[in-house]
Structures are given as C-alpha cells and as structure tokens.
Amino acid sequence: ARQSPTRAPCSSALILQHDFGYTYGKPPVEAQYTPPQDCPSADWSTIVLEWSATSKGRQFDRIFGVWLGGVEILRSCTAEPRPNGIFWKVQKDITRFSSLLKQNQTLSVHLANIVDKTYTGVYHVNVTIHFYAEEGVGKRLGLGSVLDSPADLILPISRSPPLNDGYWFLVQNSTDVQQKQFSIPRNVYRAVLEVFVSYHSNDEFWYTNPPDEYIQENNLSNVPGNGAFREVVVSLDQRVVGAVWPFTVIYTGGVNPLLWRPITGIGSFDLPSYEIEITPFLGEILDKENHTVEFSVTNALNVWYIDANLHLWIDGGLKKTKCKLLSYDAPPARHSILSNFKGLDGIFNTSASRYIAATGRVKTSHGKINVHTIQRFGYRNWMKFSNTGSAQTVRQRIKTDSGVYFTLPSDDLYSIQLIRNYPLYLYTNLQNQVNESYTDVTSVSLGFNENSFRGEESGFSSSSLRNTQDATGYMAVQGNLVKSGLGRTKEVYRYESNQGCYFRN
Missing domain, CATH: 2.60.120.230 (Jelly Rolls)
Structure with missing residues (x-):
C-alpha cells in the first residue's frame, strides 16, 4: 500500500x-x-x-x-x-x-x-x-518494474454521453447483459480490466434474499428473492474472462442508519474495484477491430451499477506485439441451495464455487513474456428465519484468490497474488409491528481481510489487512422515517507489510 x-x-x-x-x-x-x-x-x-x-x-x-x-x-x-x-x-x-x-x-x-x-x-x-x-x-528500469507502473493508456468501458444518469451500465435482472465495444492499439503488451460494482433497490441486500420457493409458498409480495448468491460475470467477445464476487458494502442508510455515525460501513465511502487480468487474451483483440466487453449478474434483481476501466501498457519499441492464447479453462460456477422451511420459519444453506484460468504468450521488444492468470472463488451463506419470519440471521463468507504470474525474458518471475476473505454476520428482528410502525433490533459484523504477495526483480513483498466492524442497535420506524433509536459500532483496522504497520481501533 x-x-x-x-x-x-x-x-x-x-x-x-x-x-x-x-x-x-x-x-x-x-x-x-x-x-x-x-x-x-x-x-x-x-x-x-x-x-x-x-x-x-x-x-x-x-x-x-x-x-x-x-x-x-x-x-x-x-x-x-x-x-x-x-x-x-x-x-x-x-x-x-x-x-x-x-x-x-x-x-x-x-x-x-x-x-x-x-x-x-x-x-x-x-x-x-x-x-x-x-x-x-x-526510476527502476527492469521490465517487472514497468509492469508494476501505472498504465500508459486507460480506456473507459462505460456508457457514452449524453446521459440522464451516471456512466455506469444498469443490469436489471439475471438475463440482462450490458456491453461496450472498444478497440486498442496493436502494440499493447499488458491489459487489466478494473471493474466497479454497486447494488441497489431490490438487490441492495442481496445476501439476505431467500429462494423464490420460500416467497411463493408464503404468498409474499414485497420480499426480494432469487436467493442469496450473486456474481458479476465479465466476458470478452462472449468468452468468460473473469468474475467479481463482491464485498458486501453496507451504505450509510443501510440496515440501521444510526450504526454508521460517525463510523461508516467498510467500503461505503470508497467502494472497492476489482481487477481482471486479460493479457492472455490479447492475441484475440490486437487487430484494430472492435471487440466487446459484456457484463451480467447471476440471479440479479433490479438494479446493479457496473462499469470498468481498461488499463493498457504499450510497447514503444514495436508497432505491433504478437500474442497467443496457450490455454484457457472456465467451467460454469457451481451453485447449490439446501432449503428446510415450514411456513415463514426455516433454514437455507447456499454454497458456490468457481475457477477461471488462462495462459498466454506475448512477444515484445523486450523478448517473450509468458503470463498465467487464475481466479478461484468460494461462497457459503447460512440463513435462518424465525419468530414467524420477523427475525432473520445471516452468516456468510466469500473467499477469492486471484494470481497473475509473468515469466520474463530474463527468466525472472513477476507475480501478484491477492487473497481476500469477506465474513458477514447480520441479525435483524422486527418487533412491535403495527401498520407502518415497527422497532428493528439489529446486530452486524463485517470483515474485509486481504493478503497480498508480490514477487519481482527487486525481491519479494507481502502485506496483510484485517478490517472488522461490530455493530448493534435498534430504531423505531414510522413510515420511512426513523423516529428514535441507538447505534453502537466498533472498528478494528490492522495493516502490516514489509514497509511497516498501521493499527487503529
């Protein structure tokens, strides 16, 4: 950092x-x-x-x-x-x-x-x-250092004006595919797609959504469904090149607004972006023709805001780099739900996993570069409804492991590995429900944990981040307005690296 x-x-x-x-x-x-x-x-x-x-x-x-x-x-x-x-x-x-x-x-x-x-x-x-x-x-002049420097060119993968909204694409359901055409210079030797994601309206709390069968059998009309699993799928010319399993950002008005004053939910003031290395696929797009990036969201409800930035590194010593995709493997995500409910009470266990890998070779003015990329994902969500559906408990954990490994002409290895872990606990209990008035008792635990490892010519470095929040509170609500309540939140932030450490609570 x-x-x-x-x-x-x-x-x-x-x-x-x-x-x-x-x-x-x-x-x-x-x-x-x-x-x-x-x-x-x-x-x-x-x-x-x-x-x-x-x-x-x-x-x-x-x-x-x-x-x-x-x-x-x-x-x-x-x-x-x-x-x-x-x-x-x-x-x-x-x-x-x-x-x-x-x-x-x-x-x-x-x-x-x-x-x-x-x-x-x-x-x-x-x-x-x-x-x-x-x-x-x-400046360090080695190729590994150049790979680690800011990109020479950044292209927007976003909507074009005129607009009456943001530049982001709106993904409104599970079959909605948003796309953007682009073309790149012919002498690019590295490409990274940086994806921005946020979720709103019926999917703001997607990790609390029960399966559709629970909603249908209980004749519920105002409960968002499609289950509790979501993934953003990113494709290049209809080939899946990466995915985003997003961190569960809770906005400043989310769950109980009184929890987020003055401490705000992790990521809510600076939502994380997610990187997808697409260098192995450069051979498919270095032809001056238009190509297409596509975004979709598994099980999505209205609405997800998604766009991306395409970071490009350009070889000034060549008019055209040559690239070849050597291997590619991206089986569909595995996803299962086990349901056990009677009436409005019950338990749901959801799990999912995915694996995406690709290897390519790029011929540059520096020599041949081999690059291997891999993304691994794991997901578990345990959800319980009790008290005739008025209380809900969610325990969820998302794990992601992404790695990029460059073998340079000098036989040196430049590598980046990022391991993230997002634990979530959420308990809500609606009490004293009369017409449009109720009291909501809440407990939340959030975590954003990250281990980063880098290897390059100058040596090996690593860092560790542990950012956790624990919050409890209640609020009395009438209509859409909070009339009274209380919120308590504790945060512990610990960062350690080769360069030093930072701790705050």
Whole structure:
C-alpha cells in the first residue's frame, strides 16, 4: 500500500464545486480539468483525489460516481445529514490514473438527489486533486518494474454521453447483459480490466434474499428473492474472462442508519474495484477491430451499477506485439441451495464455487513474456428465519484468490497474488409491528481481510489487512422515517507489510 505523503503537494487544484439539490434524472455535472503547471514535471509520485462535502437537514444515502474522460476514478456513497449539519471528506490515491491526468479531460460527477418538504438535504461538494512531486528517486528500469507502473493508456468501458444518469451500465435482472465495444492499439503488451460494482433497490441486500420457493409458498409480495448468491460475470467477445464476487458494502442508510455515525460501513465511502487480468487474451483483440466487453449478474434483481476501466501498457519499441492464447479453462460456477422451511420459519444453506484460468504468450521488444492468470472463488451463506419470519440471521463468507504470474525474458518471475476473505454476520428482528410502525433490533459484523504477495526483480513483498466492524442497535420506524433509536459500532483496522504497520481501533 502507498503511504500518504507527509510533505506538501506541488499543486492542489479545485476542479469542481457544485450544490447537488434536485439532480435525479439529470446529466452528470461536468468541469474541465487541465494538468497542473506548477509542478517540476508530470512524473508525480502520488496523486490524491479529495471529495469534501457538507449537508444539512434530512436526506437518504445517495450513491455517486466520479469519472475522468469517462473513466471511473471513485464510486462512493454520501453520508446522511443531520438537522444541524455534517461535513465529511474522502481521499483516494489515484496515481494509477496518471496517464489520464497528463492531458486535458472532462471531470464528471453524478449524484442523483431529490429535495422536497421531507428530504431537505442538499449536498455542497468540492472535488480537489493534489499532486505530489517525485523526490529525486531514480526510476527502476527492469521490465517487472514497468509492469508494476501505472498504465500508459486507460480506456473507459462505460456508457457514452449524453446521459440522464451516471456512466455506469444498469443490469436489471439475471438475463440482462450490458456491453461496450472498444478497440486498442496493436502494440499493447499488458491489459487489466478494473471493474466497479454497486447494488441497489431490490438487490441492495442481496445476501439476505431467500429462494423464490420460500416467497411463493408464503404468498409474499414485497420480499426480494432469487436467493442469496450473486456474481458479476465479465466476458470478452462472449468468452468468460473473469468474475467479481463482491464485498458486501453496507451504505450509510443501510440496515440501521444510526450504526454508521460517525463510523461508516467498510467500503461505503470508497467502494472497492476489482481487477481482471486479460493479457492472455490479447492475441484475440490486437487487430484494430472492435471487440466487446459484456457484463451480467447471476440471479440479479433490479438494479446493479457496473462499469470498468481498461488499463493498457504499450510497447514503444514495436508497432505491433504478437500474442497467443496457450490455454484457457472456465467451467460454469457451481451453485447449490439446501432449503428446510415450514411456513415463514426455516433454514437455507447456499454454497458456490468457481475457477477461471488462462495462459498466454506475448512477444515484445523486450523478448517473450509468458503470463498465467487464475481466479478461484468460494461462497457459503447460512440463513435462518424465525419468530414467524420477523427475525432473520445471516452468516456468510466469500473467499477469492486471484494470481497473475509473468515469466520474463530474463527468466525472472513477476507475480501478484491477492487473497481476500469477506465474513458477514447480520441479525435483524422486527418487533412491535403495527401498520407502518415497527422497532428493528439489529446486530452486524463485517470483515474485509486481504493478503497480498508480490514477487519481482527487486525481491519479494507481502502485506496483510484485517478490517472488522461490530455493530448493534435498534430504531423505531414510522413510515420511512426513523423516529428514535441507538447505534453502537466498533472498528478494528490492522495493516502490516514489509514497509511497516498501521493499527487503529
């Protein structure tokens, strides 16, 4: 992980300032970006995007995105305001987008907000970019170091304007396939697809959705179904090249809004993106023709917001690289549900697994590079309904293991392995239900755990992240409004690496 700079930036530019009032169904707000002129060079060591905002009154949590030239650089959720006002700030390292930031671009923000007599909160937003100069450290020239540097070109795999929404695609059901055509230069030698994912409406809490048979046999009309398993499938010209089994982000209004003040749910202010290495497939797309990236979501209900950025590394010593796919294996995901219920009470066990692997060879001006990629996924969800369906318990764990292994012309190995583990526990109990009033008692445990391993010419490095939250609370609800309640949340964050450690609770 990159440490936050302790020195002053060589340039800080306020790119956008806007008040997001009634913006629902309207185009993204735009501002023009130009590269800074007051840094000694455009070889920045670190670039930080800063989102700062204030709001006052009552308002829902709102999902929003920030794009630069159609390339998404931040997916986030607003904080829910209070009558006396709030302020929050999000900072994100966007150094990997440095090739974009060296050119004039259009910065776009879409935050769909509604203001009326009940929901009065307007979001007053500043978007600033901070640039930090290199500190005289010479660049490493090995090919492994080049592979680890920011991409030379980044293409948006997103919708094109004009739009009355964000640049993201909307996947609205399990058969919906969204796609984008693209073409790439013929001298690309590495390609990585960075996928952004968020889920809303009937699938905001997809991990709590019971199977359809439970809904049908109990004649339920207002309960989202399709079971509790979801995966985002990414295809290239109708061939599956990767998948995303997403972390369970709980937004600032999710489950019980009182749990997320002032601590917000893991990932809600900076939703994680997910990388898919598609270098083995370069031989299929280095022909100057249009090719298609497709997104679908297994078992999806309305609605999922998905787009991607295609990061490309270009060989300046060749007009055309040559690539060949040597092996490919992507069997369908295995998915099973065991149901045992009577009336509104019962237990459901859901499990799933998937494996995707590919090997390719790229001929570059540096010599031949062999690359092997692999993705492994595991999923378990245990769900119980009790108290005539008014109480629900969910225990879930998602495991992902992705690896990329380059054999370089020098016979050195450049490798990246990322192992993630997402545990979730959720208990909700609806009590005192009368008409549109009820009391919701809640307990939540979230975890985002990650082990990272890197091998390159300069040596081996590793890091470990353990980020956990435990929350309990209750709220009295009338209609859609929280009338009273209480929330308690504890977070423990521990990061360790070869460079040092960070701990906070």
